[in-house]
Amino acid sequence: MGISEEQIMSVQETLEEIDSKLDEVDALVMSMPLQDSVKRALVKHIYTMYAELEEAVELRPADFN
Helix, strand or coil, rough: CCCCCHHHHHHHHHHHHHHHHHHHHHHHHHHHCCCCCHHHHHHHHHHHHHHHHHHHHHHHHCCCC
C-alpha cells in the first residue's frame, strides 16, 4: 500500500510548520539572558531533534498514521 500524494503534502506541510515554530523557539532562546554558549547548545538540541524527525519521516514513509 503506497502513500498518496495528499499524505506526502500533509507531511511536508507539517514539517514546514514545525520548522517555522522551531525558528520561533530559536529566536526566543537567543533572546534569553543566558551565556551565548548555553544558548547555542540549547538551539543545537532543537535542530538536532528536527533533523531526527526528518530522518524518521524519510526512513518510514509508510508509517504516517
